Amino acid sequence: MILYVMINKMGVKKVMKVIEYKEKYLEEVKDLLVELEEYIISIDEDHLDQMGKDYREKMVVYDLEKVKNNHGKCFLAIQNDKVIGLIMGEVYQYDEEDSLDYKCPKKGYIRELIISKNAREKGIGTVLINQLESYFKSIECEYICLDVFAYNESAINFYTKCGYHTRMQNMIKKLSS
Numbered sequence: 001m002i003l004y005v006m007i008n009k010m011g012v013k014k015v016m017k018v019i020e021y022k023e024k025y026l027e028e029v030k031d032l033l034v035e036l037e038e039y040i041i042s043i044d045e046d047h048l049d050q051m052g053k054d055y056r057e058k059m060v061v062y063d064l065e066k067v068k069n070n071h072g073k074c075f076l077a078i079q080n081d082k083v084i085g086l087i088m089g090e091v092y093q094y095d096e097e098d099s100l101d102y103k104c105p106k107k108g109y110i111r112e113l114i115i116s117k118n119a120r121e122k123g124i125g126t127v128l129i130n131q132l133e134s135y136f137k138s139i140e141c142e143y144i145c146l147d148v149f150a151y152n153e154s155a156i157n158f159y160t161k162c163g164y165h166t167r168m169q170n171m172i173k174k175l176s177s
Contacts, residue, residue: 001017001018001019002017002018002131003015003016003017014079014080015079016077016078016079016084016124016127017077017078017079018075018076018077018078018127018128018131019075019076019078020073020074020075020076021064021073021074021075021076021086022076025076025078025083026060028082028083029060029074029076029083029086030056030057030059030060031083032083032085032086032114032116033055033056033059033060033063033112033114034051034055034056035114035116035117036112036114037049037051037055037059038051039117039152040149040152043149043151043152044149044151045151046172046174063088063111063112064088066088066090066111067088067089067090067111069090070090070091070092070093070109071090071091071139072088072089072090072091072108072111073088073089073132073135074086074087074088074089075087075128075131075132077115077119077124077127077128079119083116084115084116084118084119084124085113085114085115085116085119085124085125085128086112086113086114086128087110087112087113087114087128087129087131087132088110088111088112088113089108089109089110089111089132089135089136089144090108090109090111091106091107091108091109091136091139091141092107092108092109092145105142105143106139106140106141106142106143107136107141107142107143107144107145108132108133108135108136108141108143108144108145109144109145109146110129110132110144110145110146113125113128113129113146113155115128125158126162129162132144144164145167146159146164150170
C-alpha cells in the first residue's frame with residue numbers, strides 16, 4: 001500500500017492510498033466500469049458502443065481474468081475507504097503471426113484506467129499510471145501500449161502528457177445501406 005496526501009483548492013488535505021485489487025471492492029469496481037462505459041456511449045459519434053444487459057456483472061470478470069492470466073495487476077485508488085479510481089494492466093501475449101513482422105519486445109498493456117467523475121483532475125490518474133508503469137518496469141517490460149477511444153479527447157490529452165504517442169490508428173467507415 002502506498003499513501004498519498006492530496007491537497008484540494010481550499011487547502012484541505014485528503015489521504016489517498018493505492019492498493020492492489022481486493023475482492024471487497026468488487027461492487028465499486030463494477031460501478032466504475034459502468035461509469036466509464038456510460039461516458040463512452042455518450043461521446044460515441046458512431047453510435048456503436050452499448051452496454052449489454054450483463055455488462056456490469058461480466059465485464060469485471062473478463063477484465064480481472066485477463067489481468068490474472070497474463071501476469072498483470074489491478075491497482076485501486078482508495079479515499080475514505082471508497083474506490084475513486086482504478087488501473088488494470090497485463091503483459092501482452094504475442095502469437096506466431098506477430099513474430100513474422102514484428103520484433104515482439106516484452107510489453108505491458110493497459111486494459112482500463114478509470115477515475116470516478118467526482119475525482120478527476122486531481123492527479124489520481126497520474127498516480128495510478130505511475131504505479132502500473134513501475135510494475136511493468138519491475139518485470140522488464142520494454143514498452144506499454146493501450147487503446148483509447150478516438151472521441152475521448154480528455155483521455156488522449158492525458159496519455160499524451162504522460163508520454164504516450166500514437167503508433168497505429170484504427171479507422172472506420174460506415175457503408176450506406
